[in-house]
Amino acid sequence: MHIDELGAEQVATALSQLQQQYEALRQNNLSLDLTRGKPGPEQLALSDALDGILEGDYRAADGTDTRNYGGLEGLPEARALFGSILGAPAEETLIGGNASLTLMNNIIDLALNEGLRGPDTAWGNSDDVKFLCPAPGYDRHFAICEHLGIEMITVPMLDTGPDMDIVEALVSEDSSIRGMWCVPRFANPTGCVYSDATVERIAGLGKLAAAHFLVLWDNAYAVHTLYEDAPPLASIREACLRQGTLDCVFQLGSTSKITFAGAGVSFAASSPDNIAALSRHLSFRTIGPDKVNQLRHVRFLQSLDNLQVHMAAHADIIRPKFEAVLATLERELAGTGMGTWLAPRGGYFIAFDTRPGLAREVVRLASDIGVKLTPAGATFPYGDDPNDCNIRLAPTFPSQADVEATAEAFVICVKLASLRQKAAA
Amino acid sequence: MHIDELGAEQVATALSQLQQQYEALRQNNLSLDLTRGKPGPEQLALSDALDGILEGDYRAADGTDTRNYGGLEGLPEARALFGSILGAPAEETLIGGNASLTLMNNIIDLALNEGLRGPDTAWGNSDDVKFLCPAPGYDRHFAICEHLGIEMITVPMLDTGPDMDIVEALVSEDSSIRGMWCVPRFANPTGCVYSDATVERIAGLGKLAAAHFLVLWDNAYAVHTLYEDAPPLASIREACLRQGTLDCVFQLGSTSKITFAGAGVSFAASSPDNIAALSRHLSFRTIGPDKVNQLRHVRFLQSLDNLQVHMAAHADIIRPKFEAVLATLERELAGTGMGTWLAPRGGYFIAFDTRPGLAREVVRLASDIGVKLTPAGATFPYGDDPNDCNIRLAPTFPSQADVEATAEAFVICVKLASLRQKAAA
Numbered sequence: 001m002h003i004d005e006l007g008a009e010q011v012a013t014a015l016s017q018l019q020q021q022y023e024a025l026r027q028n029n030l031s032l033d034l035t036r037g038k039p040g041p042e043q044l045a046l047s048d049a050l051d052g053i054l055e056g057d058y059r060a061a062d063g064t065d066t067r068n069y070g071g072l073e074g075l076p077e078a079r080a081l082f083g084s085i086l087g088a089p090a091e092e093t094l095i096g097g098n099a100s101l102t103l104m105n106n107i108i109d110l111a112l113n114e115g116l117r118g119p120d121t122a123w124g125n126s127d128d129v130k131f132l133c134p135a136p137g138y139d140r141h142f143a144i145c146e147h148l149g150i151e152m153i154t155v156p157m158l159d160t161g162p163d164m165d166i167v168e169a170l171v172s173e174d175s176s177i178r179g180m181w182c183v184p185r186f187a188n189p190t191g192c193v194y195s196d197a198t199v200e201r202i203a204g205l206g207k208l209a210a211a212h213f214l215v216l217w218d219n220a221y222a223v224h225t226l227y228e229d230a231p232p233l234a235s236i237r238e239a240c241l242r243q244g245t246l247d248c249v250f251q252l253g254s255t256s257k258i259t260f261a262g263a264g265v266s267f268a269a270s271s272p273d274n275i276a277a278l279s280r281h282l283s284f285r286t287i288g289p290d291k292v293n294q295l296r297h298v299r300f301l302q303s304l305d306n307l308q309v310h311m312a313a314h315a316d317i318i319r320p321k322f323e324a325v326l327a328t329l330e331r332e333l334a335g336t337g338m339g340t341w342l343a344p345r346g347g348y349f350i351a352f353d354t355r356p357g358l359a360r361e362v363v364r365l366a367s368d369i370g371v372k373l374t375p376a377g378a379t380f381p382y383g384d385d386p387n388d389c390n391i392r393l394a395p396t397f398p399s400q401a402d403v404e405a406t407a408e409a410f411v412i413c414v415k416l417a418s419l420r421q422k423a424a425a
Numbered sequence: 426m427h428i429d430e431l432g433a434e435q436v437a438t439a440l441s442q443l444q445q446q447y448e449a450l451r452q453n454n455l456s457l458d459l460t461r462g463k464p465g466p467e468q469l470a471l472s473d474a475l476d477g478i479l480e481g482d483y484r485a486a487d488g489t490d491t492r493n494y495g496g497l498e499g500l501p502e503a504r505a506l507f508g509s510i511l512g513a514p515a516e517e518t519l520i521g522g523n524a525s526l527t528l529m530n531n532i533i534d535l536a537l538n539e540g541l542r543g544p545d546t547a548w549g550n551s552d553d554v555k556f557l558c559p560a561p562g563y564d565r566h567f568a569i570c571e572h573l574g575i576e577m578i579t580v581p582m583l584d585t586g587p588d589m590d591i592v593e594a595l596v597s598e599d600s601s602i603r604g605m606w607c608v609p610r611f612a613n614p615t616g617c618v619y620s621d622a623t624v625e626r627i628a629g630l631g632k633l634a635a636a637h638f639l640v641l642w643d644n645a646y647a648v649h650t651l652y653e654d655a656p657p658l659a660s661i662r663e664a665c666l667r668q669g670t671l672d673c674v675f676q677l678g679s680t681s682k683i684t685f686a687g688a689g690v691s692f693a694a695s696s697p698d699n700i701a702a703l704s705r706h707l708s709f710r711t712i713g714p715d716k717v718n719q720l721r722h723v724r725f726l727q728s729l730d731n732l733q734v735h736m737a738a739h740a741d742i743i744r745p746k747f748e749a750v751l752a753t754l755e756r757e758l759a760g761t762g763m764g765t766w767l768a769p770r771g772g773y774f775i776a777f778d779t780r781p782g783l784a785r786e787v788v789r790l791a792s793d794i795g796v797k798l799t800p801a802g803a804t805f806p807y808g809d810d811p812n813d814c815n816i817r818l819a820p821t822f823p824s825q826a827d828v829e830a831t832a833e834a835f836v837i838c839v840k841l842a843s844l845r846q847k848a849a850a
Binding site: 036038039041044047048051052053054055056058065066067068069070097098099101102105140143144147256260261262263284285286287288289290291292293296 | 479492494530568569681685711713
């Protein structure tokens with residue numbers, strides 16, 4: 001029954017039952033954690049062959065001794081393979097260290113403090129530097145901006161990606177807007193895939209925006225499908241080539257959720273001039289990336305086709321976890337008006353929206369009975385969810401049983417908070 | 426015979442012979458390279474067991490799954506082992522990625538732009554920020570300063586380390602001096618080991634200098650001895666503890682010249698407050714370092730004792746290369762007044778001083794016959810060797826035969842340049 005149709009007595013009865021269920025859960029001394037998008041041990045084991053795969057042969061295809069210094073842009077075969085994930089050629093791809101977050105930080109540091117095309121082009125020459133932040137989004141993106149003093153402007157997320165009418169209006173009007181964050185496929189946390197039209201319009205922002213505008217195209221879930229029929233993502237590079245804006249987009253990715261989280265390789269693709277500028281920037285920070293680990297990854301993953309097979313094995317492990325959460329939400333909350341959610345076709349998250357003003361309360365209720373959820377607000381710039389409704393659920397890391405137990409506890413917390421709110425109204 | 430004692434005719438005769446020898450070398454179409462301090466393939470092979478050493482067991486001693494995210498400061502066993510190289514306890518040690526250069530850059534970025542103890546303490550709040558640069562020194566240290574707009578003040582190197590009378594006078598007088606670079610054991614490139622008195626005086630700089638002064642103690646060659654009787658380095662940490670200045674020193678190191686160059690691990694040690702500040706700084710840049718590679722290194726190197734055995738194997742490979750260069754210098758140049766050099770007891774370099782004004786010319790002469798040397802001036806801030814005399818020889822990477830051929834060609838270039846200078850005088 002829909003919450004709006006419940007009478008006072010029905011609410012009171014339901015609350016009484018829920019309170020009992022909630023107290024019963026407390027007795028279980030749960031210790032559940034759905035906070036972060038981490039692969040589970042079974043997923044990690046899919047890549048256990050990485051260590052030892054070189055069998056003593058540390059030479060790259062071109063004879064490079066990967067055990068020695070050098071090669072800032074990465075091994076040719078790594079640039080080719082990981083470029084192909086982003087739809088970019090090897091020569092437009094640079095391989096970084098174990099974290100794409102480090103590359104993102106370096107790219108923004110370069111554009112902000114040094115200038116993509118020399119000191120005169122540094123964003124920091126202006127008093128104000130702003131970024132568009134489609135939200136809900138990824139908290140670590142927002143943390144980079146906040147840390148570097150870049151003002152964040154929240155932009156609504158639609159099922160098709162960022163609301164492009166708003167985005168285009170903003171960048172046309174305000175020349176202090178220098179960039180935008182995007183997670184274009186299986187967005188963190190909504191799971192949406194940017195539509196073809198959105199991709200085309202984002203590629204066109206460089207023509208509307210201030211000089212040296214940058215889209216940070218964090219394609220963290222480029223190949224992370226849960227179902228074979230998951231919607232594809234249009235090529236931002238091809239759209240940029242059509243519109244002459246390749247300088248305005250840095251694509252990013254990593255193998256953190258393909259092989260080992262934090263022990264894989266990261267990669268960036270952009271125009272040749274941007275890659276050269278990034279490479280020079282990095283030359284003051286490192287003598288080169290870990291080429292041995294690049295070689296391991298190329299030998300292990302081999303090709304884009306083989307990588308898809310590997311990702312299907314990941315999907316087989318985590319799909320039941322997603323389906324368990326979604327089945328519980330559907331069974332317990334569909335038609336109740338107590339929340340909305342999307343069923344993602346890939347990625348690492350399920351984004352749940354409570355009734356306005358309840359996200360913090362639901363997270364608190366869950367925490368009090370041993371169920372850790374991502375802090376409410378974390379998916380918004382400055383941790384400020386204006387409607388206090390978004391909660392990010394990350395079902396990949398816990399065991400299947402724990403995911404199921406968490407989902408059951410979660411819906412009780414949602415119902416309890418919703419009905420208490422109604423009772424108090 | 427000493428060059429000062431040669432008459433005009435002797436000079437002419439010698440020049441004629443040298444010119445012939447030089448032209449003969451040109452006919453050999455040499456392709457030799459003594460430019461960078463890279464380990465040779467035989468050295469790298471000492472660590473080939475690294476890949477595969479985990480044998481499927483990716484768990485750290487405390488049960489941490491190294492394949493997953495987290496652990497900004499590094500694995501406990503890695504902090505303990507690599508801390509011991511620097512003489513620091515595990516809790517004062519942080520493990521970074523594959524390059525200590527990245528840690529150095531992060532430390533300076535933190536102190537310059539964010540402040541070691543919050544924004545009010547950032548060096549960048551002052552108009553001028555200067556660093557003391559003992560020279561000859563390491564070009565990549567100087568490049569970091571130049572890149573970040575930090576003014577460099579050259580300080581002379583003595584056999585005991587930096588000239589501390591000058592250093593102490595400068596930091597006492599000029600509060601815009603915020604730090605100093607040091608390579609304290611087997612200094613790059615002179616090979617000197619800082620004396621106990623110098624270490625103690627450097628530890629005391631924090632009491633003379635401006636607030637939040639930092640010594641970057643790049644102990645890159647901490648365990649890189651060529652001989653068993655190589656002079657030890659006094660503990661900067663103990664000296665700092667005696668003087669209450671642990672906040673003023675960041676020790677740094679890496680396994681780049683222990684295992685694989687560019688595919689090893691880096692580490693930093695400092696006061697607990699500094700390590701906490703660095704860790705927070707890194708939290709915006711990475712979700713954590715590559716713990717799998719840390720675990721590989723701990724399993725492979727095991728202990729400080731075992732590491733010393735491993736380093737002795739390195740020494741057995743490169744000692745003959747150093748000795749070949751030194752023997753040629755001794756045989757051909759001792760007593761001639763055409764150059765001075767030290768015989769290092771460890772490290773990666775031999776620093777050679779020509780007569781004033783000849784380093785560029787010697788490097789050019791060598792280059793013209795296919796012998797690449799480190800560019801003259803590279804060992805000084807801004808590439809400016811005031812006497813144009815220092816040349817850094819790096820004999821580790823080429824084969825024994827190539828090192829010997831290079832040394833022979835080098836001394837001919839030195840003699841040719843020296844006698845031409847005398848003839849023109």
